[in-house]
Amino acid sequence: MTPEPHSPEALRALADAATDREQQAGYLHDLAAMLGARGETAAAVRALSEALGIYRELDAADPNYRPHVAAMLNQLAAHRHHAGDGDGAADAAREAVGHFRSLAGMGKPRYLNELAMALNNLGAILGDRDPAGSLAACEEAAQIYAPLAEGDPETYTVQHAVALHNLGDRQRAGGDPRSAFTTLEQALRVLLPQFKTAPNALEPRAHALARDYLDAAEKTQQQPNGPLTMELVKLFNQVYEGRKDA
Numbered sequence: 001m002t003p004e005p006h007s008p009e010a011l012r013a014l015a016d017a018a019t020d021r022e023q024q025a026g027y028l029h030d031l032a033a034m035l036g037a038r039g040e041t042a043a044a045v046r047a048l049s050e051a052l053g054i055y056r057e058l059d060a061a062d063p064n065y066r067p068h069v070a071a072m073l074n075q076l077a078a079h080r081h082h083a084g085d086g087d088g089a090a091d092a093a094r095e096a097v098g099h100f101r102s103l104a105g106m107g108k109p110r111y112l113n114e115l116a117m118a119l120n121n122l123g124a125i126l127g128d129r130d131p132a133g134s135l136a137a138c139e140e141a142a143q144i145y146a147p148l149a150e151g152d153p154e155t156y157t158v159q160h161a162v163a164l165h166n167l168g169d170r171q172r173a174g175g176d177p178r179s180a181f182t183t184l185e186q187a188l189r190v191l192l193p194q195f196k197t198a199p200n201a202l203e204p205r206a207h208a209l210a211r212d213y214l215d216a217a218e219k220t221q222q223q224p225n226g227p228l229t230m231e232l233v234k235l236f237n238q239v240y241e242g243r244k245d246a
Helices: 008-017 023-035 041-061 062-080 086-106 113-131 130-153 153-173 177-197 201-220 226-245
Strands: none
Touching: 008 023, 023 041, 041 062, 062 086, 062 113, 086 113, 086 130, 113 130, 113 153, 130 153, 153 177, 153 201, 177 201, 177 226, 201 226
């Protein structure tokens, strides 16, 4: 019986039939993505682990495959985390960070973005298991994105704001609401120019960030920044009025 096109069975068959190892790894990666989207996390972990093994073989012969190894590890960490394998997820995430750090340090600044994303991933995975490690990872990610956003605001401003939001969340979870309040306000300031440019697209993110900022303000009995809050309210109203008219 022939498997349906674009099904896990079809991708598995393509991977098994492939004679080119890189192509085989690509099919396995696509299979893992499909399985993960279906909620079949354990099967996704197995497929991605198989793809990672192939890329490790290729990397042993040609270091140009190192970015593929790092990317597979970062994705494997997320899948393991969703599968409840905290230790395995942390191990994969730490290795991914190490590879991207080496790549970025070898005169390849394009990998700074990947390093920051891997650090955000590591911070989320460590969470309450390793609060200090999680906080450190989120702090470094935010530090990396600051100059990237300054040099290319359209590409990196939102990622910078997200990294600051993650950092603020870790500060709140770690019992430091005052630092969280300051960090979350900074995140809103960073996001605001892009929010003005694309209010509909960024409203969910801005709303979540503003909610956490106001929560931190309440917990620390600090006054939210008036002009900043008014700008946000005006943009939120603009989005909501537009939805009513649609």
